[in-house]
Amino acid sequence: MSVEPVLEVVDLVVVYDGTTALHGVSLSVAPGEVLALLGPSGSGKSTLLHAVAGFLVPSGGTARLGGTPVAGNGRPVPPEKRDLAVVFQNYALWPHLSALDTVAYPARRRGVSREQSRREALELLDLLRIAHLADRRPAELSGGEQQRVGLARALARRPSLYLFDEPTAHLDAHVRDVFLQELVARRRGTGAAGIYATHDAEEALGLADRVALLRDGRLVQVGTPQQVYEEPVDLFAARLTGPASVIDAPDGAGRLLVRPGWARLGGPLEGRLRAVWFRGPHSDHLLDTAAGEVLVRQPGPPRHPVGACVGWTLVRSWPLAG
Numbered sequence: 001m002s003v004e005p006v007l008e009v010v011d012l013v014v015v016y017d018g019t020t021a022l023h024g025v026s027l028s029v030a031p032g033e034v035l036a037l038l039g040p041s042g043s044g045k046s047t048l049l050h051a052v053a054g055f056l057v058p059s060g061g062t063a064r065l066g067g068t069p070v071a072g073n074g075r076p077v078p079p080e081k082r083d084l085a086v087v088f089q090n091y092a093l094w095p096h097l098s099a100l101d102t103v104a105y106p107a108r109r110r111g112v113s114r115e116q117s118r119r120e121a122l123e124l125l126d127l128l129r130i131a132h133l134a135d136r137r138p139a140e141l142s143g144g145e146q147q148r149v150g151l152a153r154a155l156a157r158r159p160s161l162y163l164f165d166e167p168t169a170h171l172d173a174h175v176r177d178v179f180l181q182e183l184v185a186r187r188r189g190t191g192a193a194g195i196y197a198t199h200d201a202e203e204a205l206g207l208a209d210r211v212a213l214l215r216d217g218r219l220v221q222v223g224t225p226q227q228v229y230e231e232p233v234d235l236f237a238a239r240l241t242g243p244a245s246v247i248d249a250p251d252g253a254g255r256l257l258v259r260p261g262w263a264r265l266g267g268p269l270e271g272r273l274r275a276v277w278f279r280g281p282h283s284d285h286l287l288d289t290a291a292g293e294v295l296v297r298q299p300g301p302p303r304h305p306v307g308a309c310v311g312w313t314l315v316r317s318w319p320l321a322g
């Protein structure tokens with residue numbers, strides 16, 4: 001028995017004033033799944049989320065939420081009637097409501113008592129470490145604090161689908177981890193799914209079940225984090241998903257992708273150390289080699305000075321198309 005996707009988008013096209021921002025994008029999100037949308041600035045991440053949320057009407061294609069058509073089949077379903085919650089960077093909070101009332105509002109709409117909804121709201125604010133700011137209005141909060149109120153409000157809605165547009169951009173690392181853990185717990189508990197737009201490869205690979213790579217309004221590749229990192233379809237996908245060295249294949253047939261952990265210092269090949277970066281748990285070594293530049297990541301502090309001639313070993317590689 002196949003499970004109904006939470007979201008199914010087919011051939012979605014969005015045109016702004018003659019500029020096509022999405023060229024026929026198709027994807028689906030299963031219950032409990034988190035899909036990361038990874039793409040550079042201007043690739044169409046926000047546009048896709050806005051079309052799913054109902055903030056803009058696509059010029060072509062269809063979107064279904066929980067099997068129900070919401071766009072492209074007759075009259076579009078308005079945003080407030082879609083079973084989803086959005087956390088967008090520029091999605092304003094209501095200026096006249098305190099943080100507590102903002103986060104309590106979704107539960108009130110579900111018919112929960114005032115007391116209970118405020119209690120739940122306070123728990124969410126506490127989770128995101130801003131319970132002490134519960135009485136403040138947006139103008140009295142910093143950008144990061146406002147964003148946490150927005151996250152708490154989205155969590156309070158308990159939708160089938162969360163749409164996140166770079167939601168952790170203003171958050172410090174600890175709050176970001178707390179939020180991401182809560183998101184994972186929600187998915188396990190309720191089957192809620194999420195689409196998470198970011199241009200941070202590490203974040204996308206770390207939190208998503210699948211990653212969709214966007215370039216100029218087209219999907220380039222969709223796969224598990226490991227697939228898109230280890231087997232990118234082309235050089236663009238390789239660079240988008242993490243540090244990538246590209247060297248000539250030993251037999252002269254094409255180019256090879258080498259991730260920083262796929263080569264190590266010591267061994268039969270020759271290289272000269274062009275640069276070294278100490279990064280705490282590991283160090284990155286940039287080598288000039290006969291096959292091209294190679295970035296080698298080794299645990300611990302740097303082992304050789306810049307300019308040294310060192311041996312190295314190619315442990316694995318991936319043939320790049322194109």
Ligand SMILES: Nc1ncnc2c1ncn2[C@@H]1O[C@H](COP(=O)(O)OP(=O)(O)OP(=O)(O)O)[C@@H](O)[C@H]1O
Nearest residue numbers: 016017019021039040041042043044045046047048
């Ligand atoms: N309201 C608009 N009118 C005209 N063009 C727009 C509008 N909004 C976005 N675009 C264009 O559509 C394309 C996709 O933009 P979009 O904001 O979806 O990209 P993005 O991947 O979310 O970028 P970022 O990471 O910078 O937020 C870009 O070329 C952008 O200039």
